[in-house]
Amino acid sequence: MKEILKLKNLKKHFPVKNSWGTDVALVKALDGVDLKIESGKTFGIVGESGCGKTTLMRTLLRLVEPTSGSVILSEEITGNNFSSKNLEELTSEELRNFRKQIGVVFQDPMGALNPRMLIKDIVSEPLVIHGKTDNVRSRVIELLENVGLGEEHLYRYPHEFSGGQRQRIVIARALALDPKILVLDEPTSALDVSVQAQILNLLNDLQKKYDLTYIFISHDLSVIEYMCDRLAVMYLGRVVEEADTDELFSNPQHPYTKALLSATPSFDKNKDKIMILGDVPSPINYLDESKAKLATEITEQEKLEISAIEGKGIDYIVRSSLNEVIPLVQISDGHYARVRQQ
Numbered sequence: 001m002k003e004i005l006k007l008k009n010l011k012k013h014f015p016v017k018n019s020w021g022t023d024v025a026l027v028k029a030l031d032g033v034d035l036k037i038e039s040g041k042t043f044g045i046v047g048e049s050g051c052g053k054t055t056l057m058r059t060l061l062r063l064v065e066p067t068s069g070s071v072i073l074s075e076e077i078t079g080n081n082f083s084s085k086n087l088e089e090l091t092s093e094e095l096r097n098f099r100k101q102i103g104v105v106f107q108d109p110m111g112a113l114n115p116r117m118l119i120k121d122i123v124s125e126p127l128v129i130h131g132k133t134d135n136v137r138s139r140v141i142e143l144l145e146n147v148g149l150g151e152e153h154l155y156r157y158p159h160e161f162s163g164g165q166r167q168r169i170v171i172a173r174a175l176a177l178d179p180k181i182l183v184l185d186e187p188t189s190a191l192d193v194s195v196q197a198q199i200l201n202l203l204n205d206l207q208k209k210y211d212l213t214y215i216f217i218s219h220d221l222s223v224i225e226y227m228c229d230r231l232a233v234m235y236l237g238r239v240v241e242e243a244d245t246d247e248l249f250s251n252p253q254h255p256y257t258k259a260l261l262s263a264t265p266s267f268d269k270n271k272d273k274i275m276i277l278g279d280v281p282s283p284i285n286y287l288d289e290s291k292a293k294l295a296t297e298i299t300e301q302e303k304l305e306i307s308a309i310e311g312k313g314i315d316y317i318v319r320s321s322l323n324e325v326i327p328l329v330q331i332s333d334g335h336y337a338r339v340r341q342q
């Protein structure tokens with residue numbers, strides 16, 4: 001396996017202040033993530049809203065400073081023939097080069113496009129910022145053609161496009177500087193299913209054409225299954241399970257992964273159906289020790305929900321049972337999960 005990028009115990013905690021401006025709690029948006037991203041493959045990150053997916057991407061790109069931990073870049077990214085490098089050690093010039101190697105498709109396609117800019121300016125902006133101003137027009141046309149648009153779209157504004165076309169523009173722009181990695185944060189979640197499929201196929205074609213590595217963030221498991229070679233399931237700022245896609249879908253170990261898989265539509269009548277009971281837990285940890293207790297007891301809400309489904313033969317897990325932090329163990333070659341060892 002040829003690694004292009006490695007995350008080591010990456011943490012990002014946001015302070016929560018009271019009205020006096022004193023820190024009272026921490027949102028542990030990312031709480032010790034270790035990942036190895038293989039070159040030329042698609043690595044998926046899946047998990048429900050608020051589990052830290054976007055924070056992972058922002059920390060990885062150094063758009064926010066990590067609280068601790070490191071991002072290690074391979075020589076494929078640093079362009080340095082003999083060693084890999086820690087992201088924190090980069091000089092500002094090296095950081096600029098690093099940013100060229102990673103294209104980003106942000107979560108909200110409309111927010112990512114300035115409504116007052118013409119498409120030609122939106123797509124050429126990264127080229128201008130990095131001083132690559134030779135033949136800009138033909139490069140922009142080439143980029144647009146790559147994503148199924150063309151010269152006729154140069155002098156239009158974002159609002160004149162459909163959602164799927166806007167996402168194509170965002171992808172064209174992300175590819176402007178010939179990146180090696182593309183980070184895609186929920187690239188298709190705002191689109192309807194048929195357009196979603198077109199964009200996913202486009203991404204697959206571009207990956208082959210340019211030998212790209214994808215980091216693909218989504219809460220949609222069917223999209224993840226279609227796109228990814230390997231994936232990590234996140235829960236409350238941590239990876240609870242990681243494996244190759246086939247292995248994870250056929251042999252899930254963590255109760256949260258099992259529940260996620262059971263929630264995807266399927267024609268298989270014998271598939272396990274597991275409900276998750278209880279509210280989504282808060283990632284806030286109070287600094288005051290007396291409040292800092294990890295909520296692992298069954299809550300009143302969960303008791304109510306359990307009594308409501310009792311006797312109906314429904315399998316369930318409760319949220320509070322997921323809050324306890326268990327170390328990652330190896331299940332088989334390349335498959336890790338936070339489960340108790342027998």
Ligand SMILES: Nc1ncnc2c1ncn2[C@@H]1O[C@H](COP(=O)(O)OP(=O)(O)OP(=O)(O)O)[C@@H](O)[C@H]1O
Nearest residue numbers: 014027029048049050051052053054055056219283
């Ligand atoms: N700048 C910030 N300041 C304080 N808290 C933040 C900040 N950014 C994110 N958070 C918190 O960190 C947690 C993780 O947020 P994040 O946006 O990474 O989730 P996500 O997995 O991308 O969710 P979604 O699927 O809804 O996009 C949330 O509880 C969020 O409120």
Ligand SMILES: [Mg+2]
Nearest residue numbers: 053054055107
């Ligand atoms: Mg997000």
